[in-house]
Amino acid sequence: PGHQLPHDPEKKTLVILGSGWGATSLLNSLDTSEYNVVLISPRNYFLFTPLLPSVAVGTLNPRSIIQPTRYVTRHKARQVAVIEAHATSVDPVAKTVTFEDTSEIQGLVSLTTINYDYLVFAVGAEVQTFNIPGVKEYACFMKELEDAEKMQRRFLDCLESAAFPGQSQDEVDRLLHMVVVGGGPTGIELSGEIHDFLEEDLRSWFPELANSVRISLVEALPSVLPMFSKRLIEYTEAQFKQAKIDILTKTMVKEIKEKSVVLQMPDKSIVEVPCGMVVWAAGNTGRQVTRDLMSKLPEHQTNKRGIVVDDHLRMLGTDRTIFALGDCTATSYAPTAQVASQEGAYLARILAQIAKADNLESRLHALRSSPETPESKAEITSIGRQLNRTRKLRPFEYSHQGSLAYIGSDKAIADLPFFNGNLATGGVATFLFWRSAYLSTLFSLRNRTLVATDWIKVKLFGRDVSRE
Numbered sequence: 124p125g126h127q128l129p130h131d132p133e134k135k136t137l138v139i140l141g142s143g144w145g146a147t148s149l150l151n152s153l154d155t156s157e158y159n160v161v162l163i164s165p166r167n168y169f170l171f172t173p174l175l176p177s178v179a180v181g182t183l184n185p186r187s188i189i190q191p192t193r194y195v196t197r198h199k200a201r202q203v204a205v206i207e208a209h210a211t212s213v214d215p216v217a218k219t220v221t222f223e224d225t226s227e228i229q230g231l232v233s234l235t236t237i238n239y240d241y242l243v244f245a246v247g248a249e250v251q252t253f254n255i256p257g258v259k260e261y262a263c264f265m266k267e268l269e270d271a272e273k274m275q276r277r278f279l280d281c282l283e284s285a286a287f288p289g290q291s292q293d294e295v296d297r298l299l300h301m302v303v304v305g306g307g308p309t310g311i312e313l314s315g316e317i318h319d320f321l322e323e324d325l326r327s328w329f330p331e332l333a334n335s336v337r338i339s340l341v342e343a344l345p346s347v348l349p350m351f352s353k354r355l356i357e358y359t360e361a362q363f364k365q366a367k368i369d370i371l372t373k374t375m376v377k378e379i380k381e382k383s384v385v386l387q388m389p390d391k392s393i394v395e396v397p398c399g400m401v402v403w404a405a406g407n408t409g410r411q412v413t414r415d416l417m418s419k420l421p422e423h424q425t426n427k428r429g430i431v432v433d434d435h436l437r438m439l440g441t442d443r444t445i446f447a448l449g450d451c452t453a454t455s456y457a458p459t460a461q462v463a464s465q466e467g468a469y470l471a472r473i474l475a476q477i478a479k480a481d482n483l484e485s486r487l488h489a490l491r492s493s494p495e496t497p498e499s500k501a502e503i504t505s506i507g508r509q510l511n512r513t514r515k516l517r518p519f520e521y522s523h524q525g526s527l528a529y530i531g532s533d534k535a536i537a538d539l540p541f542f543n544g545n546l547a548t549g550g551v552a553t554f555l556f557w558r559s560a561y562l563s564t565l566f567s568l569r570n571r572t573l574v575a576t577d578w579i580k581v582k583l584f585g586r587d588v589s590r591e
């Protein structure tokens with residue numbers, strides 16, 4: 124019969140799609156003895172996204188910021204099946220999920236469909252390109268681990284090509300012009316990291332080139348970091364000016380070519396700027412699997428930003444069997460790790476309550492199907508009361524811990540609810556440890572140790588500039 128999934132007929136099957144912030148936080152807190160739990164994700168690990176830009180400049184080893192999902196599941200009370208596959212479709216009526224192994228190597232079976240009783244939809248989002256020509260072909264993204272690794276390789280390739288003997292100054296200037304698109308936190312943090320790399324390492328590894336490196340940050344809106352207070356935006360802009368990172372606001376990228384980027388300037392004129400590398404950090408959009416599922420519930424799911432859920436994270440239009448959380452949903456909260464991880468922890472509590480209610484209901488059903496006795500009558504009344512209590516679910520409430528962003532040169536900005544818009548500066552290490560702590564406990568002791576070791580290595584030996 125081949126490999127089997129956990130199956131206890133007494134328990135309901137809970138299928139979780141995704142292994143990111145939402146799904147991993149849920150898995151961490153979930154009592155797996157209550158369900159047959161199956162987790163499906165094309166990535167068999169959790170990625171700590173806040174430190175991704177550090178991987179892109181070689182400060183951190185890629186492996187230091189990921190955690191295999193099986194590290195979490197192996198400590199659970201009951202077996203959890205982890206399947207490396209893409210969910211390709213969900214049937215909310217038949218209650219099935221179809222998934223496919225799309226990785227390089229496949230066995231004889233690579234596509235299958237399973238049933239669920241409850242489904243947790245936490246597939247995140249994908250990079251928004253707005254169908255702007257050249258983005259997919261020529262830009263690097265900053266979303267997945269491969270993106271950061273690809274950017275690092277390209278960046279170093281630009282440097283090595285600029286160092287090629289006989290290169291003209293114009294070509295050196297082009298190769299060393301790094302363009303970051305998007306003035307959201309991803310673009311800002313990445314620009315800061317590239318700047319640190321330049322100041323701390325490139326000056327000693329490529330002294331002849333260091334002065335030719337230019338970083339431009341392009342943002343369509345009138346200011347960067349709209350989610351931060353005005354004071355912090357001004358502080359970041361001043362800091363970037365000092366660091367010689369050009370911020371081009373009210374400027375829109377219209378096209379990306381192999382060796383240039385086409386910009387629409389604030390006065391609407393079109394300018395083609397030569398560059399060696401473009402990093403696209405212009406925001407996210409829903410995945411195909413999410414759009415397909417939404418289109419099956421056209422009456423309730425019409426929000427272009429994503430899945431609409433009720434106060435208990437249940438997808439509207441389903442019979443309370445699909446939960447959705449994180450970046451694939453459209454809520455009043457920002458699509459952040461902070462929100463997704465709180466939603467995951469909340470859902471673990473809700474699912475425990477639902478399991479309890481389901482157990483009471485089957486007991487009630489069993490009692491009602493056998494002949495009535497005075498004892499069974501009393502138990503039915505008591506269970507009915509308990510059920511009423513258990514069925515009352517507390518709504519999800521988000522508790523904002525503040526917004527933080529690293530802006531380079533050992534500086535960070537922080538909008539903290541308890542300090543009323545405080546400006547934080549400090550050492551990188553302190554700040555990042557603080558951030559990983561504030562975000563959640565998802566960053567394990569193992570990962571913290573790996574990251575700390577990487578930092579020490581970089582302090583002692585500098586960043587690794589070998590191009591793999």
Ligand code: FAD
Pocket residue numbers: 140141142143144145146163164165166168172173174175176208209210211245246247248265266267309410412448449450451458459460461462463527
């Ligand atoms: P994700 O974490 O993206 O997880 C989605 C999961 O679904 C992944 O495991 C993916 O492999 C899987 N998946 C994809 N397709 C399928 C499919 N078809 N079937 C099954 N599974 C699928 N937020 C903060 O609050 N603070 C920060 O400092 C911060 N820094 C960031 C830095 C960067 C560079 C980036 C890119 C994001 C940052 N964010 C930060 C945002 C944060 O990472 C997201 O909001 C968060 O990841 C959302 O969690 P999620 O679980 O919804 O999605």
Ligand code: NAD
Pocket residue numbers: 173255304305306307308309310312341342343344350374375376377404405406407457458459460526527528529
């Ligand atoms: P974002 O959506 O916040 O920012 C993208 C920016 O790109 C926008 O300001 C947009 O105006 C701009 N843009 C879009 N198209 C453009 C074009 N053609 N030309 C020029 N500019 C263009 O995206 P993000 O920074 O990746 O952040 C995504 C989510 O992750 C947000 O919710 C953010 O809060 C969260 N995040 C948080 C942190 C942090 O807290 N430190 C770090 C990274 C990401």
